[in-house]
Amino acid sequence: MSTLTTNEPQRIHPHRFIMWIAIGSIVMMFAGMTSAYIVKKNQGNWLAFELPVVFWYSTAVILASSVTIYLANLSLKSGKIALYKLLITVTAILGVVFVKMQWTGFQDLEMRGIALIGTQSNSSSSFLFIITGMHMLHVLGGVIALIVLFFRSFWIKKDQISLVPVQTVATYWHFVDILWIYLFIFFHLIA
Amino acid sequence: MSHEAVLHGDAHGHDDHGHHEHHDTFLTKYVFSQDHKMIAKQFLITGMVWAVLGGLMSVLFRLQLGYPDSTFPFLEDLLGKWAKGGRITPEAYYALVTTHGTVLVFFVLTAGLSGTFANFLIPLQIGARDMASPFMNMLSYWFFFAASIVMLSSMFVETGPFSGGWVAYPPLSALGDASPGSKTGMDLWLISMSLFVVSSLLGGLNYIATILNMRTKGMSMTRLPLTIWALFFTAVLGVLSFPVLLSGFILLIFDRNFGTSFYLSDIFVNGVGALPNEGGSAILYQHLFWFLGHPEVYIILLPALGMVSEIISINSRKPIFGYMAMVGSLFAIAILAFLVWAHHMFVTGLNPFLGSVFVLLTLLIAVPSVIKVFNWLTTLWKGNIRFTPAMLFAIGFVSLFISGGLTGIWLGNSALDIHLHDTYFVVAHFHIVMGVASMFGMYAGIYHWFPKMYGKQLNNTLGYIHFWVTIAGAYMIFWPMHYEGLAGMPRRYYDFSIWESFKQFGELNKFISLVSMIVFMVQLSFLFNFFYSIFKGRKLIDPNPWKSNTLEWTAPIHPGHGNWVGEIPEVHRWAYDYGKDGVDFIPQTTPVGADESQH
Numbered sequence: 001m002s003t004l005t006t007n008e009p010q011r012i013h014p015h016r017f018i019m020w021i022a023i024g025s026i027v028m029m030f031a032g033m034t035s036a037y038i039v040k041k042n043q044g045n046w047l048a049f050e051l052p053v054v055f056w057y058s059t060a061v062i063l064a065s066s067v068t069i070y071l072a073n074l075s076l077k078s079g080k081i082a083l084y085k086l087l088i089t090v091t092a093i094l095g096v097v098f099v100k101m102q103w104t105g106f107q108d109l110e111m112r113g114i115a116l117i118g119t120q121s122n123s124s125s126s127f128l129f130i131i132t133g134m135h136m137l138h139v140l141g142g143v144i145a146l147i148v149l150f151f152r153s154f155w156i157k158k159d160q161i162s163l164v165p166v167q168t169v170a171t172y173w174h175f176v177d178i179l180w181i182y183l184f185i186f187f188h189l190i191a
Numbered sequence: 192m193s194h195e196a197v198l199h200g201d202a203h204g205h206d207d208h209g210h211h212e213h214h215d216t217f218l219t220k221y222v223f224s225q226d227h228k229m230i231a232k233q234f235l236i237t238g239m240v241w242a243v244l245g246g247l248m249s250v251l252f253r254l255q256l257g258y259p260d261s262t263f264p265f266l267e268d269l270l271g272k273w274a275k276g277g278r279i280t281p282e283a284y285y286a287l288v289t290t291h292g293t294v295l296v297f298f299v300l301t302a303g304l305s306g307t308f309a310n311f312l313i314p315l316q317i318g319a320r321d322m323a324s325p326f327m328n329m330l331s332y333w334f335f336f337a338a339s340i341v342m343l344s345s346m347f348v349e350t351g352p353f354s355g356g357w358v359a360y361p362p363l364s365a366l367g368d369a370s371p372g373s374k375t376g377m378d379l380w381l382i383s384m385s386l387f388v389v390s391s392l393l394g395g396l397n398y399i400a401t402i403l404n405m406r407t408k409g410m411s412m413t414r415l416p417l418t419i420w421a422l423f424f425t426a427v428l429g430v431l432s433f434p435v436l437l438s439g440f441i442l443l444i445f446d447r448n449f450g451t452s453f454y455l456s457d458i459f460v461n462g463v464g465a466l467p468n469e470g471g472s473a474i475l476y477q478h479l480f481w482f483l484g485h486p487e488v489y490i491i492l493l494p495a496l497g498m499v500s501e502i503i504s505i506n507s508r509k510p511i512f513g514y515m516a517m518v519g520s521l522f523a524i525a526i527l528a529f530l531v532w533a534h535h536m537f538v539t540g541l542n543p544f545l546g547s548v549f550v551l552l553t554l555l556i557a558v559p560s561v562i563k564v565f566n567w568l569t570t571l572w573k574g575n576i577r578f579t580p581a582m583l584f585a586i587g588f589v590s591l592f593i594s595g596g597l598t599g600i601w602l603g604n605s606a607l608d609i610h611l612h613d614t615y616f617v618v619a620h621f622h623i624v625m626g627v628a629s630m631f632g633m634y635a636g637i638y639h640w641f642p643k644m645y646g647k648q649l650n651n652t653l654g655y656i657h658f659w660v661t662i663a664g665a666y667m668i669f670w671p672m673h674y675e676g677l678a679g680m681p682r683r684y685y686d687f688s689i690w691e692s693f694k695q696f697g698e699l700n701k702f703i704s705l706v707s708m709i710v711f712m713v714q715l716s717f718l719f720n721f722f723y724s725i726f727k728g729r730k731l732i733d734p735n736p737w738k739s740n741t742l743e744w745t746a747p748i749h750p751g752h753g754n755w756v757g758e759i760p761e762v763h764r765w766a767y768d769y770g771k772d773g774v775d776f777i778p779q780t781t782p783v784g785a786d787e788s789q790h
Contacts, residue, residue: 011404014323014324014400014401014405015324015406017323017400017403017404018323018324018327018396018397018400019431021395021396021399021400022392022396024430024431025392025395025396025430025431025433025434026431027437028431028432028434029434029435029437029438031435032435032438032479032482033438036425036438036439036442036475036478036479038451039472039475039478040453040472040475043470043472044470045469045470051226103328117445117449117450117451118449118450118451119450119452119466119467119468120467121450121451121452122452122470123451123452123453123470123471125450126445126451126453127453130441130442130445134441145553180437186364
């Protein structure tokens with residue numbers, strides 16, 4: 001890395017750095033959404049409702065997935081490639097399960113007669129649908145990245161393991177996890 | 192990961208780099224290129240196509256404003272049903288105004304300006320082989336290209352392109368029945384703009400990571416040329432504000448297509464009846480839009496500020512006056528950019544106390560702006576000035592920045608703005624300070640860095656004609672609009688001749704329209720100069736034609752992918768040692784001598 005200024009020999013890899021800035025960017029998107037939520041709520045015409053119970057379970061699932069991707073990183077570091085493959089597969093499956101559970105939560109609301117979209121809907125439930133939905137899309141983006149990692153793992157040679165891709169994805173995965181915790185607390189406190 | 196071999200090419204040595212070049216096919220070299228210099232040229236030329244289209248649109252609607260009672264048969268040949276009988280229809284007029292605004296703000300002065308110069312200058316001036324992620328950089332261009340195609344196609348749909356103004360306020364943008372352009376045209380507008388946001392984000396992430404991570408040895412942040420500082424703050428603004436716009440667009444898409452009520456409320460539409468939507472707030476959209484919209488103004492302006500600083504210093508043969516103050520003022524402008532958005536919304540029924548806070552924050556922008564103007568003037572002062580076309584455009588920029596900035600102080604006062612809001616005064620203000628000024632920054636940049644881009648020189652005589660006609664024309668077009676605005680003439684109106692109070696401006700409007708046509712023609716001569724010089728221009732002999740200190744001129748005249756042959760040069764000093772100790776210029780790569788004075 002002699003192209004870089006050499007004052008700090010252990011500089012962060014540019015790809016990981018890009019991920020950190022991207023996270024800043026995504027934070028702004030959700031900050032925009034949640035502040036619009038607060039502004040809209042203060043204007044009245046606001047339907048209050050209980051959040052679906054399944055959101056508690058999905059929170060547990062996404063927390064568990066953060067643990068598995070952390071372990072995946074550790075296993076690659078110690079060269080256990082088979083275990084690494086297993087753990088990223090488990091993380092991806094947990095991601096899909098999370099998305100499915102969120103969707104079940106939406107169906108639960110619809111069953112209780114709370115319209116999410118359409119002219120009968122109230123902004124409070126539409127906001128919940130869109131903000132949670134956007135978070136789900138970000139989780140799915142992470143699942144796609146995990147699938148890419150999985151297929152790339154077949155080309156890993158024992159003597160030249162790069163931790164950068166898995167660390168970059170792990171940073172993102174922990175971020176969407178924390179983002180959901182924030183949103184979950186936000187919906188509980190503000191709504 | 193072949194690009195990584197190039198990025199960290201130093202460790203792998205020169206052979207790796209040569210190896211990379213040999214495998215370039217036409218497709219990978221000119222189309223799906225990952226070389227930042229080629230991507231910059233792609234941004235530039237796409238931006239130029241849009242500039243011609245956007246400029247032509249303004250000429251067309253100026254025809255209507257200048258000659259409201261005349262008919263022009265050629266318009267019907269050109270626009271068909273949109274100019275029946277040779278006169279632009281009201282629907283077409285609004286579509287032209289809207290598309291002109293969208294295209295110039297986003298496609299020309301955002302993608303065309305920072306897309307071009309951030310891509311071209313960042314790796315070359317900081318001493319990097321390429322961007323942090325060349326692949327993402329390529330994606331950034333192709334997302335922009337896709338956005339361009341979608342926007343272009345919106346002009347050919349049955350109901351026409353979106354026509355509710357570039358700000359796309361609901362309900363015009365949210366209700367398909369509001370106007371012809373609110374139908375398919377608006378859907379395509381939203382798709383195009385969403386693609387554009389993705390393009391900007393991919394680009395911005397890369398620019399920031401490259402500047403912070405990939406600088407060559409010795410290139411500390413305080414040795415960066417001011418262009419790089421400006422492009423850095425531009426990227427930060429884009430990365431933090433575009434996502435908020437995207438949030439606003441997502442809610443708009445749901446209102447349009449899925450019946451939600453974020454922005455829509457109890458509206459009666461003629462021929463349709465009352466809407467079922469309840470409780471929406473159109474003002475909410477304005478907050479989300481202007482939270483991007485105001486930083487967007489600086490996204491457009493900052494690259495020009497940086498390039499102008501660089502060009503003025505080089506062509507005055509003097510160090511830039513107050514380097515740290517220049518960086519500090521860029522930083523201050525970037526921070527304030529996020530805190531003033533509601534000054535676009537003084538007439539929305541904003542709480543007057545909140546309004547006064549926004550007035551104060553808005554007027555504060557004058558402080559860093561004045562610091563910059565002062566430093567440019569003091570850099571010019573007693574300089575050994577070379578009036579190259581680039582320098583003229585840079586000085587022209589300073590002139591426009593002052594004229595347009597002063598009216599900003601008027602408009603920033605809510606008491607005055609309530610009168611001047613949505614009049615031609617506002618049109619004059621933002622065209623001068625943001626539109627024409629940034630365009631001048633872009634021209635200055637093109638004239639200055641053209642030799643580095645293509646290894647050829649532009650024709651100077653055509654450059655001088657281009658400058659003088661454009662600066663005179665810009666003032667002749669926009670100066671009179673201040674008077675029209677003070678008299679209350681509203682913007683976005685189709686025909687002023689039917690009001691007794693605005694009839695007095697008939698001749699003035701004709702004059703403005705005439706000048707705008709002349710100025711447009713002269714821009715075409717620039718296009719000719721540009722494309723002619725790429726192929727037939729004078730070949731560059733000296734790799735450093737402007738006797739400049741920055742790193743890009745230490746690269747070969749036609750740099751390959753990887754920029755430098757062999758080692759990347761090491762930096763030993765800042766970029767502005769001009770006329771120091773009696774030496775005309777000392778490149779950044781020259782080690783500091785033992786008996787050298789401090790700058």
